[in-house]
Every structure is written in C-alpha cells, then in structure tokens.
Amino acid sequence: MKRNRIIANHGSSFVVILCILLFWQASTQIFTIPTWLLPAPTVILTEAVAGWPNYQHHLISTTKLALLGLFIGVSVGLLVAIVLHLLPKVKRAVYPLLILSQNIPIIVLAPLLVIWFGFGVMPKVIVITLVCFFPIVVATLDGLRQTNPELMHYMRMIGASKQQIFLKLEFLHALPAIFSGLKISGTYSVMGAVISEWLGANQGIGVYMTLAQSSFRTDRVFVAIVYIMILCMILFVIIQTLEKTWLKGREKGRMEHE
Amino acid sequence: MKRNRIIANHGSSFVVILCILLFWQASTQIFTIPTWLLPAPTVILTEAVAGWPNYQHHLISTTKLALLGLFIGVSVGLLVAIVLHLLPKVKRAVYPLLILSQNIPIIVLAPLLVIWFGFGVMPKVIVITLVCFFPIVVATLDGLRQTNPELMHYMRMIGASKQQIFLKLEFLHALPAIFSGLKISGTYSVMGAVISEWLGANQGIGVYMTLAQSSFRTDRVFVAIVYIMILCMILFVIIQTLEKTWLKGREKGRMEHE
Amino acid sequence: EGINQTEGMESVSIVLDWTPNTNHTGLYVAEAKGYFEEEGLDVDIILPGESGADQFVASGQADFGISSQQAVTEARIQDIPLVSVAAIIQNNTSGFASPVDKGISSPADYANRTYGGYGAPIESAFLGALMEEENASVDDVEIMNIGNTDFFTAFERDVDFIWIYYGWTGIEAEVRGIELKVQYLNEYSEELDYHTPVITTNERMIKDKSEVIKRFLSAVSKGYQDAITKPEESASLLLDAVPDLDADLVHASQVWLADKYQADAEQWGIQSETVWNNFANWMLNNDLLDEELDIQEAFTNDYLPQ
C-alpha cells in the first residue's frame, strides 16, 4: 500500500530526474565533455558501484554526524524560539545576536572551535547546529506570533495561563510553520555536516570529496554529491511524513473544502 | 521620532552586545589571549579605523553583490513558489529537485559555473541565488498552502478565478510566511556573497578576509566579520521594516487584542 | 596531556597543510613501517580542512604541522610562535605553468597575458621578480583572481598561466597528456628558492618536549629516506593509507619527487640560513613584511637526526 503511495507521490519527480540524467548523458557524449570536467551519469554510476567499499565508512560517518547535528540544532532552535517567544524582552535583546550568529564564516570559526574543543565530534556538531537552528528559530517565532486572534481571545478570557496558552494554542497553531522551518533545516543539515568536516576529520563524505577533488577525480566528487543528495532526500521525506502524520486532522479539514 | 523608536526597539540588544564585547575584551586581557588567535575588540576597532581606506572598495563590492543576489534570489524564489503553487502537478515533480539543488556543494559547482560563465559577476550571482531562493520557496509554498479555509470557501463560491484567488487571498494571506522566508534569505545573502567570491573575485570582503587569513592578520579577519555582520543587520532591519509597513493593519489587529 | 601511559607510548598529532599528497609520503611511510612505533610515538595524522595547520600548531592544539617557509615567515612577523624544524623538500618546486599551445616560454612572454591567481600581493611580487630578470614589467600582466577554481578548469576560460607545484598539478597534467611549459621560480631568482613545504612545531614543544621532536623527526626522516630510495613502494603505502587518492597520479608524482626531497643537501630536512635570509629579505624589500624577520626564531636544524 504505502510503497505504492510513495511511488504515486514521487513518480513524476523520478521521471523528471530521469529526463535530466538522460539529457546530461547525451550532452556529455555529444559535446564530448571530458570526464574531469563533468563526468557522465554512467561514469558516476560505475565509480559508485566500484568504489562502494572505499567510501561506505565515509557515508556512515557523515550520516551520523548530520543526524546528531540536526537533532541538536532543532532542539536548540525550538528551545531558543520558545524561550524568546515567552520572554518578549529577552527576544528583543537576543534576536539580533541570532542573525549575527549566521554571519560568522565557518572558516574563521573553525580554528577557534578546534582550539577550544579539539578535533573531536564536538566542534563539528556545533557547526551543524549553527547551520540548522536558525531556520527553525525564525519559522517558529513567526509561527508563534501569528496565532489565531479569536482563539487567543477565548483562551485569555477564560484565564488560561501563559504556559497553557502556549501549550494548548500557540504551539499547536505554529506547528505548520515549525515544520516549514524543519524542512529547511533538514535540507541544510547534510551540507552542514559536510562543511563541518573541514574542521579536520579523518572520514566523512566531505573528506572523501576534498580528497577526490585534490586528486582531480571528478567522478568521485560526483559520487559524493549523489550520496549527499540521497541522504538529504531521505531526511526530507522523513520530515514530510512526520508533518503529514501530525497535521493529519487539519490537512483533511482543508481537503474537504477543495 | 523614528530614531527614538529604533533606539527603544533595539536598545536592549545594544546593551547585550556591549556586554559581550566587554566580556570579550576582559577575557583577552585577563587570559592574555594573543591577537593572532582572538584579537580584542579594541584591536579590531583600531584596525577597522586605520584600515578603512584599504577595504572600503571591498565593502562596496560585496554589498552590491549581496543585494543583487538577494534581489534575484528572492525574485526567483517567489516566482518558483508561485508557479509550483498554481501547478500542483509540476510541484510534485519539481519540489524534490529544489531540495537537491541545496545539496550541490559550491566547490563542485564552481568549475562548471566558471567554464560556462567565466569569472564575471554572473556565476557569483548564481551562487547567491542558489543560497537565497530556497528559504523563500519553502516558506512561500507553506504559507500559500495554509490559507484560511473560510475565506477560500467564500472566494470559490462567488466564482473567483484561480488567479483572483491567488492575488486577492492566498498571496496576501501568505505574506507573513513570505516575510519569514525573506528574513532567512536576507541573512544568508551576505554570507552567500562572501562564499561566491571564492569563485574568483578581485575585490570583496571574502577576498579581503582570505588574504588576511593567509597572512595571519586575524585582526583584519575580524574586521571583515564585523562588516559582514553590520551589512547583514542592516538588511534584516530593512526587511523587518518592510514587513511592519506591509502588515501594519494586521499587526494592529492583533495588538488590540493583547 | 598527550601522554598515553598504558602502553608507554607518547601520543603526538600532526596536522597536514592540505589533503594528503606525495609531500606527505614520509609521514605515511613512517606510520606504515612502524618507524614512529620504534620511537615510542603514537602519531595521529589529521587532515586540516580549509584553514590549514598553522593556527592549530601555534596554539598547541596539535604538536606538529605541515606549512611552508613563506607562511612561517609571515606568521613569525605576527608573533605567532611557530617554528620550522625540517624542510620536506629542499628547493622550491613551484613555477608558472601554461599549456604549450599558449606559447609562453619565458617570463617576458607574460606581458599582455592573463595570470590566474588567488589575489595575494605576493603573487605579483613573484611575477615581477621573474619578469624583471628579462626587463619586462608586471604591470603589463592581467592578473585575474580565480579563487578556488582548479588549474585545468581555469585554462578553459581566458586564463593563460597559473602558479603550480609541479610535483602534483604538473604531474597530473603529464598523466593527462597535457604538455606544459613551466618557468620555475628558482630558475630565475635565487631569493625565491625557499623551502616548501616544511614541518613546524610550536615554541612550547621546543621548550618542554624537545626529546619528542627529536624522536618524531628521526622517524619521519626514515620515512622520507624510504620515499627517496623506494618511491614505488612508498607510493603504495601512501595509497594504502589514503585509498581515495588517484593511484596513477600518486605513483607518477612520487617518482618525480624522489630526488627532490633531499636534492643536493647533505641530509634530508636540513634548512639553510641563507635560504631563510634571502627570502625574508626579498619579502621585506617587496613590502610583503612589516618588519625584519628574526631568522633564529623561525627555524632550527637542532632536532634533525645526527
């Protein structure tokens, strides 16, 4: 059942991707684009299959890193958003700092993080967290701000506490917005993990990719990208499924009216 | 008048930033952290003042690039979101590609862009666009999807066309969400511009920063970061002001109920 | 800190300057053949990421690093406590390269051509130094910043010549069958014949753990001896450690580099005061340094095996 639905939902995008791949394959052959510049999909596939044992561990390492980072980033993001929402004065003071945090170039932060936290997993998680938490914070804060005023009015009239208003109304009302932020964060988490490997790692797709790049193996670079993309798509689909499950009642409500 | 309001709104964050700076200054002096590792704010300020004529043109160049990229990124993002919203079938096919587009590491894209577009402004704008358009697309699509069903019902009953429903209801209803995405994009645009300068630029904060980094002038690196941050804050404040102006009536509506 | 008591082994770390390549072969050979173990060292080779090794080494986060004479010189001027303890390759193997069909055979031909660089002032100083030898002026060169764009891509677009390390990029061109013309820096100017890359450590190591430095360099030195005498085997060891590298490139590069590591020096790793002086003075004269370098602090041969 479920698999059929997934195919029905994503079938058309498979078709589009297939078309792109065909077009790509054709162009590389017609214009004889050299492999070092843009390898043909078949070349990438061959290398992906042949090199599997070599990068398997890279893949696992990056996946773990991305998931850990996303989890922490989302938790921190939600927490920050909620705290800021409940304490408007703190929000006004701290919000600009959040924006600033997004503008510290990682190459500058990297040495400091390594110096403070060593070459372990800690500084990498910090980098991913930094990348992931911002979309969650912005989306959640905006979602919380836009609660239905009529329902808010009712809650206030009957004397709901700030906490109750938050839990029973604002948070649930903001859920769609939160998921919107989550989708953005989830998408960034994998790239965040790859970037975080620049902080010095001995394995990971990022490492594999820079190695491939510096030894001019463009086909391997593309194998790395393909895996990054697949990883990212899986994450996205998981988030979307979660969204559909959680917001089921509401979606149905809307559908009926269509 | 207006200036006073800005101070009132942002006063507390100035205080927080000031505290952080003081703490930073104190730590560098107490622990005698060497300048090459983490320069004290005063050192950064001195360099910022002394070096002004040196990096002024870098600043202007990056600002222009960021603005151009943000403008194009936001336009493309809005356009894509709107088209996808109006054509649900296309949406289903293309949406996954958008996510994939966020997972092409720039270092891989760079050679292709250079070959196709040379070292001019074009490939850089493409990079910034790629960074900026995604949050806009996700936020806009989610905003458009969550139109008030009662108003939608009315519009359908009276025979409003798809276009009218979009223009008079969905778009206006999605505006808060769009601004939420715009804030995220705006924040990223400056970093996007800095990153895009890796594609080869003769001036720009990114260039200035990497040169400073490679000649161990950490103070200059931090001057660059400070300017990136200031640039970013200005952009953010502009977007927030736009949001307040456009959504004035509604905000007021909500305020009255508080 | 850093001492692994249980096995009586001392843990040390070394941060590379770039992704692993044939400049680093000696390290991997020493690791693979147990030279480090013989010295009681447990060595952790760390890939650096974007920002290089120097700050990590200087701050003591890592014990050793790979750098270049140029970087150490600039770092010392900024009071960064970085010390070069061995030259991995005696001479400067870098040069300005262009495909043959660009028709560039000497620095005089640079005039009215486009140079693709990364925008550092030192590049135009190098160009100027070479061109002056032939009475040409660097002002006639179009200098274009190509950022991170790689060598082969750059030539596809407008660029005529680029600064490369022959041992890696040049060899890759050979592997691909692209014929290059290269003007090596050290062929035109003695001042530019500096050591690159070099192994660095920090002043704290020198003060507190000079024994460790000695043991480390002794093992590394054996590793590079092997790389000099048995390039094919060493290349294979490097590939075993880093299988993601391209095998053809590594082997070819290793063979090319074998006689460059030590070159005409009396021993691998030896650094020459003249070389350090020449280059520092050249930089100073070209306004690339704010003050004079104290050579004695910048490098030492004291820890090389006798």
Next chain:
Amino acid sequence: MSELTVSNIAKSFAKQLVLDDITFTINDGEFVSLLGPSGSGKSTLFHLIGGMYRPDRGAFFLDGKEITGKRGVISYMPQSPSLFPWRNVLSNVILGAEIHRKVDKDKAREMLKKAGLANYENAYPHELSGGMRQRVAFVRALLSPQDFICLDEPFSALDEFTRLDMQTWLLDIWEKNRKSVLFITHSIEEALYLSDRIIVLSSNPAKIKREFDLPFQRPREQSLLLSKDFFEWKRKIYQELEQLKVNS
C-alpha cells in the same frame, strides 16, 4: 432572468446521508425561504448550488442551463461573515463585485450608510461588533452582480429593530430589481414577512417536508407583522416544524 431548478439532489458526507432527493424550483424574481432544524443541511445545499462540491446525485439548472459544480453564478452570503482581515469595510463589501469587475464605490458607500455603517468605511473587521460584521457580509452579497442571491441566515446576529430595518431594506431592493432570492433563516416571522414561498426541510437526511405558498400582497408593510392572518400562518408553520421534532 434567473430561474433555478434543483433536481433530485443527494449528498452525503462520509457515511452520513445529508441531503436526500431534494427537488424544487425557484422562479425568476421569486423570494423563497428555507426553514429547517439546525444541522439539517441547508448550508450544504447552498454550497452545492454554488458549486463548492458536486452532489452525489442530481443536478442544478439556472434558466435551463445546467450549472452543477459551476462556480460564480450566484451571489452569496455565507453563514459566518468571512471578511478579509486585511481589507477595511469598504474594500470588503466591494469584493464580490471586484471579482466580476463591476465595482461601484459610490453605491457601496451608500449601501453601507443604509446598513448603519456610514462611519465604519475605514474600520477593519476586528474593530466591528458581531452584528456589524454580519451587515458588512450582507452588503457584500447585495453588491455582487449576479441575478440569483443566496443568503444564509443573514440577520441572525441583529437586534429586532436593526433586523427589521434590514428586512425592509432588502424587500425594497428586491422590489426594485426583482432578483431571485433563496433565503435561509431560523425565524418563522422573517420567512413569512419576506417570502413568496417557504420550503420546510426535515432532517437526517434532509428531505422537502412541505412547501407553503404565501398569499400576502406586495409590497409588504410592517403592519403585516401584526395582522391576524400573519399570526395564523405563523402558527401553521410552527406546527409543521414541531411535527418534524416529534418525528425525530
């Protein structure tokens, strides 16, 4: 001209049958009221006429042309005001006309004045009382250009006097341009005062219980409300509705 034929309409939600074989006709220029218990399916019938969703069976015809599932052929006032929060009162009332590109702002202002909202042109919906919002939605429906008007409990939130004003005004407008009106209400008096005909719906599922043709003359005066005849009719319809309750 606009004559609506509702033919054998059936509609269910999930397993629950809501409308069962509803058939009636509203002649050109006729004013027909729909009475029936809460939850019987009156609003649902409106949504079906308006084309929001398709009936499970049956069809609608306007002037002989099938309009089943077609939108925009009726002017409509929903049961809840459904005002646009970012539009002020004036731009809310012209929305229906705007969609069909027939905006007349002066007429809109005049209408608002008649509805007792003269000073509220620039107010936003959240600044209005419940009854005021309802009047705005009413004016919006009146300003829409279609010839067939469906009003869903338009005066439920108004006090008796404002309500009477609105009723009289509606009759006035209707006398002048004789659009056909289908009118949902819970007030028997209101239905009697305004309509040519009253259709009583049963519930669970809704069927047409009975139709009453009213004999009162036009134009109607407010004095009608106090007449004995009126009182008799009121009792008659009251009893009809009472029966519904007993049966269920």
Next chain:
Amino acid sequence: MSELTVSNIAKSFAKQLVLDDITFTINDGEFVSLLGPSGSGKSTLFHLIGGMYRPDRGAFFLDGKEITGKRGVISYMPQSPSLFPWRNVLSNVILGAEIHRKVDKDKAREMLKKAGLANYENAYPHELSGGMRQRVAFVRALLSPQDFICLDEPFSALDEFTRLDMQTWLLDIWEKNRKSVLFITHSIEEALYLSDRIIVLSSNPAKIKREFDLPFQRPREQSLLLSKDFFEWKRKIYQELEQLKVNS
C-alpha cells in the same frame, strides 16, 4: 457564591466612546439579560468583565473583591464559536475545564447528548453546521468550573425548536446549581423567558437605559411563552427598545 458589581465602567476605542458610566449588580444566583442595539457595546462589556482589557474608568467586583483586569474568574461563551480546529468536539468542550484542571469526560459526553450532538463527539469543527458549532461552544461554557457565567448570544444560530430545547435545558441546569448568569441576546422573548431581570442598553455610547424586574415565577414552564402576561411584557420591552431607535 458569586455576586458581580459593575461600577461606573467607561471604555472607548480610539476616539469613540463605547461604554459610558455603566453601573449594575448581579446578585448571587441571579439570571440577568442584556438587551441593546447591534454595536452598542454588549460584547465589549463582557470582554471588560473577563479582563481582556481594562476599562478607562470604573471597576468590577466579584463578591466584594475587585476583579478589574483579572482573567479566568468567569465562564464565557464568545459571540463566535471560537472552536479549536485541531480538537474534535469532545476535546473542544472540555477545554474550559481543562484550563482549570477539572475535566469530567463523562459529564461532557452527557452534555453533548443533551445538546443533540451525541454522534459528533469525534467530529472536527469544520464538519459541523453553524448551529452545531454554537452548541459546542455553549456546552464548553457550561462545563467550565467558574460560578459566574457570561453567555454572548448563545442561541442566535439555532432554529426555534432547538433553541427552545437549549433554553429549557439551561434553565434546568441553572435551577439546579444556581450559578449567576449574565446573558446577551437579541430576542426579547428569550430574555423574558429566562431572566430574573433585563437590562436595556442604549447605544453610542452605551448607557443603562432601563432595568426591568420580571415577576414570572420559577421554575418556568414553556406555557409561560403563550401567557397574556408574557405578551404584555414583550410589548413593554419592545416599546422601550423602539424608543431607543427613535432617539438615535
């Protein structure tokens, strides 16, 4: 016990004075109705009692204690149903009780049954008709634990019979536990049938026009609605309201 004193309340929005010097008292266990033109300020008065915003002048006292600006002391049914779209009917009706941690699901189910919503426990608000939503909001107010109930036009969207059922049910509950009730309605009959006292508000700004103490005995039978006495009172209040209109 719960006795509400409204003392010299004034409130304006922007420049417009809405409530002007309103003073009255609702005794413990009393049922008082508020009548007045649409837009006069009845809902605003509720919001002030509930503490949504502060009056410009004056104060409220519950059992002698000042409650001006204090929230949660009254149980409240807003003019628009304000149901939570992601809660089904059952969890919507217990919301008021939930806030004060006094949830009794069985009682809620029983109440829903009395309100004719037995089969709709698990339905979501968008699946209900307008009148059904209103009944859900009504049940929610009844299930809230406070001793003072404010109902804002609770039956406006109901047909006459459902309405009568609800009224009778409300009286029934009220007789049993004698909470104090403040009741906004536009139906004079409803006010007469239910209340001990009727307060008539004028409009622009709202002042207390007049108070009527009703002499009808408790418990009240539906037959009261047909009595001559009732009809007399209806006319009396009708005239009072009519005067308001003439004056304005």
